[in-house]
Amino acid sequence: MRKIGLFFGSFNPIHTGHLIIANYMANYTGLDEVWLVVSPHNPLKKKGSLINMYDRLEMVNLAIERAENIRSSTIEFSLPQPSYTIDTLIHLREKYPTTDFVLIMGSDNLQSLKKWKNYEIILRDYHIQVYPRPDYPAAPEWTQHPSITLTDTPLMEFSSTFIRNAVKNGKNIRYFVPDSVMAFIENKGLYR
Numbered sequence: 001m002r003k004i005g006l007f008f009g010s011f012n013p014i015h016t017g018h019l020i021i022a023n024y025m026a027n028y029t030g031l032d033e034v035w036l037v038v039s040p041h042n043p044l045k046k047k048g049s050l051i052n053m054y055d056r057l058e059m060v061n062l063a064i065e066r067a068e069n070i071r072s073s074t075i076e077f078s079l080p081q082p083s084y085t086i087d088t089l090i091h092l093r094e095k096y097p098t099t100d101f102v103l104i105m106g107s108d109n110l111q112s113l114k115k116w117k118n119y120e121i122i123l124r125d126y127h128i129q130v131y132p133r134p135d136y137p138a139a140p141e142w143t144q145h146p147s148i149t150l151t152d153t154p155l156m157e158f159s160s161t162f163i164r165n166a167v168k169n170g171k172n173i174r175y176f177v178p179d180s181v182m183a184f185i186e187n188k189g190l191y192r
């Protein structure tokens with residue numbers, strides 16, 4: 001059975017931290033592929049600085065152009081919004097009955113997991129691979145949970161918020177995002 005890691009995110013915009021996580025999960029944890037699932041709207045986040053989902057998808061695609069086992073997914077574009085992960089997972093299981101899906105997330109999302117729709121069902125039916133994030137230590141209830149694996153990987157300070165603020169302040173974002181993504185942000189005048 002092929003095993004796919006689903007890395008859900010707003011990707012507003014995608015940054016080098018996301019790419020390091022996706023590449024680590026795709027190549028060091030026994031997965032066949034990682035799919036970056038672009039969420040139109042995270043139910044727990046205000047839309048505020050969220051740019052349109054097509055531009056976010058385009059930046060994801062530019063960023064993974066040369067990655068063999070990392071793909072983007074638009075599955076949530078055609079589902080109701082905001083994007084509840086459990087609904088997407090059920091939809092994906094129906095569409096790909098012979099694929100084993102696992103979730104990928106940063107440890108910040110563990111702190112809000114109990115606010116997610118049907119989180120007990122997610123934990124019952126799926127395995128979650130968690131990448132640690134500075135300032136978000138995983139609580140023992142999660143590190144000891146049979147459905148959760150916390151990777152022992154270097155911490156990264158990257159965030160999309162930092163990038164959006166930097167662009168707004170006219171700062172250079174080279175290497176925080178791939179060159180192709182930086183050019184896209186500049187050419188379209190995003191986040192100004």
Ligand SMILES: Nc1ncnc2c1ncn2[C@@H]1O[C@H](COP(=O)(O)OP(=O)(O)OP(=O)(O)O)[C@@H](O)[C@H]1O
Nearest residue numbers: 009010011017105106132133156157158159160161
């Ligand atoms: N530096 C990081 N370390 C670990 N996980 C991260 C990091 N940045 C993002 N993630 C994870 O990537 C996924 C998508 O995150 P998201 O697109 O919201 O990026 P973000 O940098 O957290 O954005 P924002 O600053 O807008 O909240 C989430 O599971 C998040 O936990």
Ligand SMILES: O=C(O)c1ccc[n+]([C@@H]2O[C@H](COP(=O)([O-])O)[C@@H](O)[C@H]2O)c1
Nearest residue numbers: 008009010039042044083084085116117
């Ligand atoms: O299903 C939920 O209730 C739920 C609550 C909060 C976040 N999520 C999803 O978690 C993913 C991470 O969100 P973000 O904004 O941190 O990239 C994104 O796909 C959201 O739709 C899902």
